[in-house]
Amino acid sequence: MRPVAIAFALLLAQPALADSDLPPAYWANRQLPDQRQEARAQALMQELRCLVCQGQSIADSDAELAGDMRDLVRRRIAAGEKPSDIRAWLVQRYGTWISYKPTAEPAAWPLWLAPLALLMIGAFLIRRRIGLGKRA
Amino acid sequence: MSRAIRFAPLVLLLLLIAGLIWRLVTPVDTNVPSKLEGKAVPAFALAAGLPTKPGLSSTDLATGKPHIVNIFASWCVPCITEVRVLQQLRSQGVSIDGIAVRDRPADIADFLARNGDPYERIGSDTESKVQISLGSSGVPESFIVDGRGIIRYQHIGPIEAADVPMILGKLEQSK
Numbered sequence: 001m002r003p004v005a006i007a008f009a010l011l012l013a014q015p016a017l018a019d020s021d022l023p024p025a026y027w028a029n030r031q032l033p034d035q036r037q038e039a040r041a042q043a044l045m046q047e048l049r050c051l052v053c054q055g056q057s058i059a060d061s062d063a064e065l066a067g068d069m070r071d072l073v074r075r076r077i078a079a080g081e082k083p084s085d086i087r088a089w090l091v092q093r094y095g096t097w098i099s100y101k102p103t104a105e106p107a108a109w110p111l112w113l114a115p116l117a118l119l120m121i122g123a124f125l126i127r128r129r130i131g132l133g134k135r136a
Numbered sequence: 137m138s139r140a141i142r143f144a145p146l147v148l149l150l151l152l153i154a155g156l157i158w159r160l161v162t163p164v165d166t167n168v169p170s171k172l173e174g175k176a177v178p179a180f181a182l183a184a185g186l187p188t189k190p191g192l193s194s195t196d197l198a199t200g201k202p203h204i205v206n207i208f209a210s211w212c213v214p215c216i217t218e219v220r221v222l223q224q225l226r227s228q229g230v231s232i233d234g235i236a237v238r239d240r241p242a243d244i245a246d247f248l249a250r251n252g253d254p255y256e257r258i259g260s261d262t263e264s265k266v267q268i269s270l271g272s273s274g275v276p277e278s279f280i281v282d283g284r285g286i287i288r289y290q291h292i293g294p295i296e297a298a299d300v301p302m303i304l305g306k307l308e309q310s311k
Contacts, residue, residue, distance in 0.1 A: 020211045020238035094170070
């Protein structure tokens with residue numbers, strides 16, 4: 001009986017969310033009236049990483065900080081700032097961690113080189129297969 | 137040759153298991169440190185979070201003496217224990233300013249009345265703008281800013297009683 005009662009109590013319990021009472025920032029969940037600007041903001045938000053739900057983009061995340069970052073991105077885009085400058089501003093603060101866009105820094109070299117290496121291995125294997133076929 | 141290749145899947149599996157065990161034993165550090173350590177505090181000016189205290193601007197920090205800038209919120213649970221440790225630091229003569237993230241004056245007043253108030257100034261950052269411009273990713277976080285307005289140290293998570301000697305050391309170095 002007791003485990004059932006506890007399970008029932010847990011069902012009713014409210015999770016202690018670490019969230020404020022304030023409403024989301026103005027541009028957190030609103031599209032910019034200018035469709036071209038909104039498209040630019042969307043493209044950038046898809047490539048910025050949420051600091052709270054690490055692994056989601058700020059476009060996908062429901063975290064308050066992600067909402068505040070969307071607000072920041074839309075405001076800056078609306079003010080005429082270039083997406084690359086906004087990204088650079090954030091990278092200056094949080095490092096390349098904040099951006100999903102692969103960079104050319106040494107840590108990302110395996111990412112760029114892996115497809116080439118795999119293609120070369122594949123070509124080598126195919127050549128060997130064909131070569132063997134000829135001999136037989 | 138073929139015998140060695142026959143064992144390759146087993147070796148790969150063992151490597152995979154070893155990798156998984158390694159990551160379970162030493163979890164990834166999910167903190168995102170600010171890259172502004174060693175750099176000047178970005179310019180900002182925040183309105184007062186409480187009617188009884190001044191707000192906080194970046195110019196209030198370059199006053200020749202080190203400050204702790206504590207990013208907190210009344211809705212943040214670990215901040216409750218931290219604010220008590222901050223009072224202990226305050227009683228030792230440390231200047232502490234607060235940035236209240238996504239908060240209301242009444243809630244801040246209530247929080248401080250209940251848990252004590254270590255702050256000289258409190259700026260209200262309702263849309264996390266200054267928090268983001270400092271490279272901070274959550275509450276609570278603290279920055280030690282030296283007398284010239286340079287960020288010397290970022291503390292992610294609450295400052296606990298055990299951290300006090302370390303924090304005092306960092307403040308000493310920032311003089």
